[in-house]
Amino acid sequence: MEATSTKPATGCPVARTVDVLGDKWSLLIIRDAFDGVRRFGQFQRNLGVAKNILSARLRTLVGAGVLLSEPASDGSSYREYVLTDAGRELFDLIVTLRQWGEAHAFEPGEEYVPLIDGVTGEPLAKLTYVRPDGSPVRADGTHLGEPRRMP
Amino acid sequence: MEATSTKPATGCPVARTVDVLGDKWSLLIIRDAFDGVRRFGQFQRNLGVAKNILSARLRTLVGAGVLLSEPASDGSSYREYVLTDAGRELFDLIVTLRQWGEAHAFEPGEEYVPLIDGVTGEPLAKLTYVRPDGSPVRADGTHLGEPRRMP
Structure with a gap:
C-alpha cells in the first residue's frame, strides 16, 4: 500500500467505504463473489493475484462485514468466503462499475462478457438510480449538507 | 502500486473500469470533483495525498477520459480538472459508495456529512437501481453470458 492515507474516522461516507474496498483487488474479489467464487484458490487463479495480497484483502473484507468466512459446504477442510447481507448490497456498486466500463472502456467490435438479465x-439494460417515488437523481440536483448524527 | 496486475484487455467490463479507477485516491478525486474541487492544490489539501501520487492519478483519469484538464476559468496560469461527460456518469458510482457507507460504516450517533437532495x-433517500421499465434488479436474477462483440 502507498504511504499516505485518508484521516481516520472521516465523516464522509464515500471515504469510509473507499477505506474498506477502494482497491482493485477488493473490488474484483467482490465481483467474483457475486459470480459464485468462494474458495481462496479459485480467487487466486481468477485474479492472478499474489497470495499474500489476496489473504490481506480477504481479511479486510471479512473484518468489514462484507464477506463471511465459513467451513466449506462439501465438508472438506477448505474455508469458503461468501457475501454477507451487507456484502450483497454491493451489487449496485459492481453494476455501476460494469455499466461505466461497457459504455466507456471498449472499442466498437471488441469482445466483452455481458451480464445477462434473467x-x-x-x-442487462442501462439502469437508472431512482428515489423511492421513481424519479431519477442528477449530480447537480444534490449538494453536501452540514454534518449531522447518524440515527 | 503493487506488483501484480490484471491481464490487459480483459473482456470483463468491471475489470476495465477498475483498472482505471480502482484505487482509493482516484475514487476520492472523483468524489471531490463532483463537490466542485478543480485545482491541484485543492485536491492535495482535501485528500492529504502526496503530490506525486496525485499527479499520477490525475494523469490516469485525464487519459481515461474521466477528467479534462483545462486553463483556469479565472484567467490565471493554473490548470483546472473538470469531469467530462463520461466522468459525470460516475455519479452513480459515488452514490453507491456513499449509500453503502451510510448504511454499514458508521455507528449510531456518529457524525457524518450527508448529501442533500435539492x-x-x-x-438523499436510499436509491434503487431500476430497468427502463422501472423494475429493480437483484443480483440473483442475473448471470454472466457468453462473450459477444460490442456494437
Whole structure:
C-alpha cells in the first residue's frame, strides 16, 4: 500500500467505504463473489493475484462485514468466503462499475462478457438510480449538507 | 502500486473500469470533483495525498477520459480538472459508495456529512437501481453470458 492515507474516522461516507474496498483487488474479489467464487484458490487463479495480497484483502473484507468466512459446504477442510447481507448490497456498486466500463472502456467490435438479465435473457439494460417515488437523481440536483448524527 | 496486475484487455467490463479507477485516491478525486474541487492544490489539501501520487492519478483519469484538464476559468496560469461527460456518469458510482457507507460504516450517533437532495432538502433517500421499465434488479436474477462483440 502507498504511504499516505485518508484521516481516520472521516465523516464522509464515500471515504469510509473507499477505506474498506477502494482497491482493485477488493473490488474484483467482490465481483467474483457475486459470480459464485468462494474458495481462496479459485480467487487466486481468477485474479492472478499474489497470495499474500489476496489473504490481506480477504481479511479486510471479512473484518468489514462484507464477506463471511465459513467451513466449506462439501465438508472438506477448505474455508469458503461468501457475501454477507451487507456484502450483497454491493451489487449496485459492481453494476455501476460494469455499466461505466461497457459504455466507456471498449472499442466498437471488441469482445466483452455481458451480464445477462434473467428476466429478459438479454444483456442487462442501462439502469437508472431512482428515489423511492421513481424519479431519477442528477449530480447537480444534490449538494453536501452540514454534518449531522447518524440515527 | 503493487506488483501484480490484471491481464490487459480483459473482456470483463468491471475489470476495465477498475483498472482505471480502482484505487482509493482516484475514487476520492472523483468524489471531490463532483463537490466542485478543480485545482491541484485543492485536491492535495482535501485528500492529504502526496503530490506525486496525485499527479499520477490525475494523469490516469485525464487519459481515461474521466477528467479534462483545462486553463483556469479565472484567467490565471493554473490548470483546472473538470469531469467530462463520461466522468459525470460516475455519479452513480459515488452514490453507491456513499449509500453503502451510510448504511454499514458508521455507528449510531456518529457524525457524518450527508448529501442533500435539492428536491426534498433532506439527505438523499436510499436509491434503487431500476430497468427502463422501472423494475429493480437483484443480483440473483442475473448471470454472466457468453462473450459477444460490442456494437
